[in-house]
Amino acid sequence: MEPEVRIVDRYFQECKNWFTTTNRRIGHNKEIDILAFDPENNQVYHVEVCILFRPLRLKETIHRSSNNRSRDGLDYFLDNKFDHPAVRKGISEILGRDVKLKRMLIVSKMEEQEKQKIMEIAKNRNLEVIPISRFIHKLQEAKSGSRDDVVRTIELVSKYSS
DSSP: OOHHHHHHHHHHHHTTOOEEEEEEEEETTEEEEEEEEETTTTEEEEEEEEOOSSOBBSSOEEOTTTOOEESOBHHHHIIIIISOHHHHHHHHHHHOTTOOEEEEEEESOBOGGGHHHHHHHHHHTTEEEEEHHHHHHHHHHHOSSOOSHHHHHHHHHHHHOO
């Protein structure tokens, strides 16, 4: 499991007391990063985590030299991670057809000039876009002396990085 998925997963479990399952393969070469259940509100979440060294953009970047696409656009995540027919089918097979999902995309940052539009489109498509820094800060505040390797690493880095 990628470290960034572990961070978000640990946040849900340690800070929110949610139940989670990670890296669920659902066929057609698709995988769901996290399915989370909030028992207090009886709410299920489909969470995808994408931490890039470049900001999230509205549209995928196409590299002119090779015609390859960078998976850095909101359009990519909506079409391939949330709204793809195989993903919808996989979720309904796991959870049942009538489950109301909330959806989250966790990112490193967003393109500043496009941030307002990204948030507007995401909201209209039932998607919340959240920076991973929020999860890291909450874990730093909430936990001390954890034996979980990811949480402990965050704790040590925050304590000794000054």
